[in-house]
Amino acid sequence: MKEYKWVLSIFFRQQPVTMVSILLLYILMYALQPLELLLMGRIIVSLGHPSGVMSIAILIIAYILVYSLKNIQYSFSLLFIELLENKVGALLQRQMFTAIAKADLDKLDQADYLLQIERAKDTLWYKLTNAVNDVFHFLGSIAGFCMSVWIIARLGVLYVVAFIVLGLLYNYFVKRNTEEHIAVMKRQEHEDRKLNYLSRLMQDRSNQKEIRSFQIYEWLESKRLSKFDEIRDLNMAFSLKWTVIGCIWSGLMLGLENSTLLFMCYAVALTTLSLDQLIVLTQGQGQIIEGVNSFAEFFSEARKNTIYIKEFRDLITPETQAAETPHQPSSVLTRNRMAMELHDVSYSYGNSPAVLKNINLHIGRGESIVLVGENGSGKSTLAKIMAGLLKPTEGRVHSYCKTSTAAFQDYAKFEFSVRDNVGLGDVASINDNDRITEATVKGQIHQVIQQYPKGLDTILGKKFDADGIEMSEGQWQKVAISRAFMPEADFIIFDEPSASLDALSEIQQFRNIGKYFRGKSVVLISHRIGIAKLADRIVFMKQGEIVEAGTHAELMQLKGEYCSFFKNQAKWYDTGDQVI
Numbered sequence: 001m002k003e004y005k006w007v008l009s010i011f012f013r014q015q016p017v018t019m020v021s022i023l024l025l026y027i028l029m030y031a032l033q034p035l036e037l038l039l040m041g042r043i044i045v046s047l048g049h050p051s052g053v054m055s056i057a058i059l060i061i062a063y064i065l066v067y068s069l070k071n072i073q074y075s076f077s078l079l080f081i082e083l084l085e086n087k088v089g090a091l092l093q094r095q096m097f098t099a100i101a102k103a104d105l106d107k108l109d110q111a112d113y114l115l116q117i118e119r120a121k122d123t124l125w126y127k128l129t130n131a132v133n134d135v136f137h138f139l140g141s142i143a144g145f146c147m148s149v150w151i152i153a154r155l156g157v158l159y160v161v162a163f164i165v166l167g168l169l170y171n172y173f174v175k176r177n178t179e180e181h182i183a184v185m186k187r188q189e190h191e192d193r194k195l196n197y198l199s200r201l202m203q204d205r206s207n208q209k210e211i212r213s214f215q216i217y218e219w220l221e222s223k224r225l226s227k228f229d230e231i232r233d234l235n236m237a238f239s240l241k242w243t244v245i246g247c248i249w250s251g252l253m254l255g256l257e258n259s260t261l262l263f264m265c266y267a268v269a270l271t272t273l274s275l276d277q278l279i280v281l282t283q284g285q286g287q288i289i290e291g292v293n294s295f296a297e298f299f300s301e302a303r304k305n306t307i308y309i310k311e312f313r314d315l316i317t318p319e320t321q322a323a324e325t326p327h328q329p330s331s332v333l334t335r336n337r338m339a340m341e342l343h344d345v346s347y348s349y350g351n352s353p354a355v356l357k358n359i360n361l362h363i364g365r366g367e368s369i370v371l372v373g374e375n376g377s378g379k380s381t382l383a384k385i386m387a388g389l390l391k392p393t394e395g396r397v398h399s400y401c402k403t404s405t406a407a408f409q410d411y412a413k414f415e416f417s418v419r420d421n422v423g424l425g426d427v428a429s430i431n432d433n434d435r436i437t438e439a440t441v442k443g444q445i446h447q448v449i450q451q452y453p454k455g456l457d458t459i460l461g462k463k464f465d466a467d468g469i470e471m472s473e474g475q476w477q478k479v480a481i482s483r484a485f486m487p488e489a490d491f492i493i494f495d496e497p498s499a500s501l502d503a504l505s506e507i508q509q510f511r512n513i514g515k516y517f518r519g520k521s522v523v524l525i526s527h528r529i530g531i532a533k534l535a536d537r538i539v540f541m542k543q544g545e546i547v548e549a550g551t552h553a554e555l556m557q558l559k560g561e562y563c564s565f566f567k568n569q570a571k572w573y574d575t576g577d578q579v580i
C-alpha cells in the first residue's frame with residue numbers, strides 16, 4: 001500500500017482538481033446503484049396501488065434520471081482518467097528517461113536493470129492510472145456497499161450476513177488465483193525478454209549478414225519457436241487450471257446463491273416477505289456480493305500492481321550516494337596545473353572481479369596521454385571513468401576542467417540530419433552552420449557531406465526517411481569524431497577514434513587531434529602503437545593495472561612491457577613513418 005500512497009500523492013500534487021472530480025464522480029456512481037434499487041422497490045410497491053399513477057410516474061422519471069446520471073458519470077470519469085494518463089504520464093516518462101540517462105552506464109548491460117526498465121515502461125502507461133482508478137473504484141464501492149447494507153439490513157440483518165459470507169467465499173477463489181498469477185507473471189517476464197530478443201535478432205539489419213552467411217535462420221527460428229511454445233504452455237497451463245477451478249467454484253457458488261433465493265421465495269410463500277422486498281433482496285444480494293468481490297479484487301490487483309510500481313519508483317528515485325571518503329582539498333596550484341587526478345581507482349562490473357585495480361594517475365593541463373595495452377586490459381573502462389560515465393567502485397576522481405568532450409569506439413548513430421548528428425556535440429550551437437561545417441572539416445567528413453544535395457540537412461539512415469543516406473562505418477565514425485570537435489572543451493577523450501578509418505584518414509585524424517587540441521589535455525586510446533610516440537606520456541595497462549608510464553624513449557629504454565609490445569607490433573609495419 002506504500003506504493004499506492006506514493007502514486008496517489010503524485011497524482012494529487014499534479015492534478016488536484018481532476019483527481020477530486022473523479023473521486024466525487026465515482027462515489028456518486030456507486031451511491032446511485034443502491035438508489036436505483038430503492039426506486040425499483042418503490043415502483044413495484046406503487047404498482048400494487050393503481051390509484052397512485054402520479055407517484056408511479058414520478059418514481060419512473062426519478063429512476064430514468066438516476067440511470068442516465070450513472071451513464072453520464074461513467075463517460076466523464078473515462079475522460080478524466082485519460083486526461084490524467086496524458087498529463088501525469090508525460091511527466092513521469094520524462095523522469096524515467098532522466099533517471100536512465102543518469103544511471104551508471106554499466107547498468108544498461110545488466111539483465112535486472114533492463115527488466116526494471118521494461119516493467120517501468122509498462123507501469124507508466126497502464127499500472128499507474130489503473131492504481132488510481134482502482135482506488136477510486138474501491139472508495140466508491142465502499143460507499144455503494146454501505147448503502148446496500150443499510151437497505152438490506154432494514155429487511156433483515158441475517159440477509160446481510162448471508163450475502164457477505166457468499167461474497168467472501170467468492171474471494172477465496174480470487175486470492176488463490178492472484179497468488180499463482182503473480183508467480184506465473186514473474187516467470188513469464190524473463191522468458192518474454194528472451195523471446196523479444198530473439199525476435200529482434202531476426203529483424204535487425206546488422207545481424208542479417210551473419211544470419212544469412214552462416215545460414216543460421218532455421219536454428220534461430222527454432223530457438224524462438226521453442227521459447228514461444230514455452231511461454232504459451234506456461235500461460236495455457238495456468239488458464240486451463242483456473243478455468244476448471246473457476247467452473248467448479250462458480251457451480252458451487254451458483255448453488256449457494258440459488259439456495260438463498262429459494263429460501264427467500266419460501267419466505268414470500270409464507271408471506272413473511274413481500275414481492276417487492278424479494279426483488280430488492282435479490283438485487284441487493286448481487287450488489288453486496290459484488291461489493292465484497294470488488295474489495296478482494298482491489299487488494300489482489302494492488303498486489304500485482306505494487307510489484308510494477310515499486311520497480312518504477314526505484315528506477316526514478318536517485319540512488320543515495322555513498323559518502324565520499326574525506327580527502328584533502330587540492331591546492332590552488334594543483335588545480336591550476338592539473339586537468340584530472342585519479343586516486344586508488346578500482347572498478348568492477350556488477351559482481352564480477354575488478355577490471356581496474358588501484359589506478360593512480362595525474363593528467364596535467366595541456367598534457368597528452370596515450371593509453372596502451374592488450375585487449376581487455378581496462379583502457380575503455382578507464383576512459384569511461386574519466387568521462388564520468390562510470391563511477392569508480394573504489395577510489396576518487398577529481399576533474400579540474402570545466403568542459404570535456406569524448407568520442408568512443410562504440411559511437412552513437414543518430415538517425416537524424418547531419419546537422420543534428422554533429423551539432424549535438426554542443427546543443428547550444430546546433431543551428432550554427434559555420435561551427436558545424438568547421439567540425440566536419442576537422443572530422444574529415446566535410447567533402448562527403450558537400451556531395452549530398454541537402455548538405456547538412458541530409459538525413460542519415462533510411463529507417464525513417466526513404467531519402468536518407470546510408471553511410472559507411474568509417475563515414476559514421478567521422479561524423480562521431482566531428483561531433484567531438486564541436487564543444488570548446490579543455491579535456492578530450494578519444495577511445496579508438498580511428499577503428500573504422502582507412503589508413504590515410506587515420507593518420508590525418510591523429511594529426512588533426514594534435515593540431516586542433518594543442519594546449520588541451522587529451523587522453524587517447526589506440527591500438528596503433530606508433531601514435532603513442534606522439535604523446536607527452538604513454539600509460540601502459542595490463543590486467544586492469546598501470547604497469548608502466550613515461551615517454552616513448554623512457555619506456556623503450558626500460559625494456560619492459562611497453563618495449564616488447566611496441567617491438568612486436570612494429571615489426572609488422574614500416575617504422576620509417578612517423579606514425580605506424
Ligand SMILES: Nc1ncnc2c1ncn2[C@@H]1O[C@H](COP(=O)(O)OP(=O)(O)OP(=O)(O)O)[C@@H](O)[C@H]1O
Binds near residue numbers: 109349352374
Ligand atoms: N559492460 C561490461 N560488463 C562486464 N564486463 C565488462 C564490460 N565491459 C568490459 N568488461 C570487461 O572489462 C574488462 C576490460 O574491458 P575494457 O573494454 O575496458 O578493455 P580494453 O582494454 O578497452 O579492451 P579493448 O582493447 O579490447 O577495447 C574486460 O575483461 C571485459 O570483459
